[in-house]
Amino acid sequence: MSDVPFGFGLPDRDPERRDQPSPNDPFGFSALFGAGGAGGTPEELLGKMPLFAELQKLMNWSGGPVNWDLARQGAISGLATGTQPTSEAERAAVTEALRLADLWLDQVTDLPSGVDRAVAWSRVEWVEQTLPAWSRLIDPLAEKVVAAMTSALPQEAMAMAGPLAGLMGRMGGLMFGAQVGQAMGRLAGEVLTGTEVGLPLAPAGSGVLVPQNVAEFASGLDRPADEVRLFLALREAASLRLFAHVPWLRQQLHDAVHAYARGITIDREAIERGLNDAMGSMGGGFDPSNPEAIQELLGSGLLEPEETPEQQMALRRLETLLALVEGWVDAVVAAAAGERLPGHGALAETMRRRRASGGPAEQTFATLVGLQLRPRRLRDAATVWGAMSQRYGSAERDRLWSHPDLLPTSDDLDEPLDFVARQGVDDELRALTEEAEAQGGAADDTVDPADGQDGDSPTR
Incomplete structure (x- = not known):
């Protein structure tokens, strides 16, 4: 699991820095719940803060467990001075790169193109266009965390909170929105394509590159910019082929995340013990109507969900699926670009190091569900797909995507090579079975029971 529960961070306890904006708290939650904020209703506290005075209307959010209006504003405000609009030349270059990528991929996989339109997004456009996909992914997690928190608090504490109890749900939405906005802002400054986080976030059929980020990525490499762009276009186009023509894949990934969410529970006894400890540290007077006391409880780790065996299974399934997707993309792009792009090997290794050192995919899923993508899994998955192609051909390799039960676990x-070897044995057994069935059917067709006398063979 991640070090802190999703949606909540530890408060800053340094009195000299408490009133200063923190890089981890750009929306001023520490000031809202700090000692300087004590005294007054929550609405009055909000009104005293310039940013929240402008965003106070967001407290009326009723669209779900995450305040996506705040998430959008937070992400875009963090990019305000660092984003550039895309130019006509950049859009043309992206379109040409994706067109050429599809031509190359046609020669190494039977899966048809998944790119209906090529788009070049600015960082702000990436934030705005991917919000619906993030909402579908994150809302179930946030909803379960909020529900688990509410059910875990003792009834006495909730009763004592009075009017604040009704505000806690909205504050939870604000806190989730603030954290998601921060994460999206960071990702928007790094992501290179529409599928780099492991899931297609763009509208269906959209092949996406972010030219500003691609240019910054290429500037640190000893390869021509157009070669880097084409390599990334190959990865984007390959991913979209898989998601467009393996109809169950996207849903399986979401189901794994949601299966984890369904298991979120919080130990009520641990909460009660924590409240007793809090009362002792406060002289026996824990006051749930005090925002500072509530924030201290939220930041203490008491409300962090406990991971169940069922959740561990869901995370393992999610990790494996993501590794299989990434590994297939690696193998297919290598087949398509190996002899055409001189720098393919170096670029592929750069992408592997990028993932291993904590790229956008790892950061995103670690924030959401505590999942760390292990590079070893990605390499093992790529080994499976590469060996399948070499031994049986691309058609047999891609046949494994026809049903989830055929995929490697x-x-x-x-032992990826053992899995590949077993596919040959399975194919031989299947061929023998089909041959036996065909021979049996042919023998049945040659015998007419009316022709036999006393069990003798019929006369020909």
């Missing part, structure tokens, strides 16, 4: 990835 996490245990299979421990």
